[in-house]
Amino acid sequence: MKDGLGFVMAVNLIIWCGIAVYLFVLDRKIAKLEKEL
Amino acid sequence: MIYKILLVLWMGVIIVASFFYSEAAVGFPGQTSRILFFHVPQAWIATLAFLLSMIASAVYLKKRTATADHVALSSAELGFLFCVLATVTGSIFAKATWGSFWNWDPRETSIVILLMIYGAYFALRSALGDPDKKRVFAAAYSILAFATVPFLVFVVPRITTSLHPEDTMNPANPGMDPRTLRVFLGSLLAYTTLFVWMLRLKIRLLKIEEKKDRRFI
Numbered sequence: 001m002k003d004g005l006g007f008v009m010a011v012n013l014i015i016w017c018g019i020a021v022y023l024f025v026l027d028r029k030i031a032k033l034e035k036e037l
Numbered sequence: 038m039i040y041k042i043l044l045v046l047w048m049g050v051i052i053v054a055s056f057f058y059s060e061a062a063v064g065f066p067g068q069t070s071r072i073l074f075f076h077v078p079q080a081w082i083a084t085l086a087f088l089l090s091m092i093a094s095a096v097y098l099k100k101r102t103a104t105a106d107h108v109a110l111s112s113a114e115l116g117f118l119f120c121v122l123a124t125v126t127g128s129i130f131a132k133a134t135w136g137s138f139w140n141w142d143p144r145e146t147s148i149v150i151l152l153m154i155y156g157a158y159f160a161l162r163s164a165l166g167d168p169d170k171k172r173v174f175a176a177a178y179s180i181l182a183f184a185t186v187p188f189l190v191f192v193v194p195r196i197t198t199s200l201h202p203e204d205t206m207n208p209a210n211p212g213m214d215p216r217t218l219r220v221f222l223g224s225l226l227a228y229t230t231l232f233v234w235m236l237r238l239k240i241r242l243l244k245i246e247e248k249k250d251r252r253f254i
Contacts, residue, residue: 005068009056016052020045023234027041030241037248 041234048227051220059217065202069133072126074220078228079123084190086116086232087155091183094176103247104240106172109179110162111239115232117155124148143197147189154182 055074062070090112097105127145128138139145161178165171194201213221 005056009052012052012056013049016045016048020048023238024041026238030238030245033245034241037245 040230044227044230044234047223048231051224051227054220055224059220060214062214062217066134069130072130073217074224076123076126076130077221078224079119079126080190081225082228082232083116083120083123084186085229086112086119086236087183087186089236090116090179094179097172097176098180101172104244106176107240107243107247108236109176111236111243113155113158113179114239115235117152117159119232120148120152120155124152142201144194144201147193151186151189154185158182 051074055071059071059074061068062073090109093105093108093112096102097109124145127148131140131142131145132138135142158175158178162171162175165174
């Protein structure tokens, strides 16, 4: 792993996973609200 | 649903490829050129979002539909978010290449002005109480605000001396490494899909808020 690229890539992947999970949860919550209204 | 799952996987592939498939560009210290795969798509999405906000505002002024206003507001918010992200990633690159997070370079200065212009758009929206008046004023302001975007994003940094790299980062440049070009175009696709997903979420949320407000009235 040159110049710590592996570490930076792992941080990027973790951040992306967090964003993706947040968006999926938000999507489901919005769908639930749409059904209620 | 399928495009969302594909996006999650595709963005993961792009992140891995941007570090281990493409080579670092010549003429930049260390691995700093790899920020291209994140910084440029963020700036692209900011410009696209502001353009969409302007188009939706023009549609609102013509048809006066709530959906057009929702699209205009959502696009402006996302454009602002991606503009902030492009500024932050640009600052990280500036620190590594020019020695300081902020240098008041023409491109840095013009992006700050752009953020202030769109910050005023949100201030205008929150300052007006009457919903119809708010939408009309915001739509007119959004059209005027976008008139500055081509000038601040494309003209100002080119007519003055700038530290910001141009040709090396330009995908039209024939000297660009084919691997770098592939990852860069893949990243543009991933960010554009992410923008569509976020935009749709925000519009749906605004529709729910409007329905709730109508119930209370």
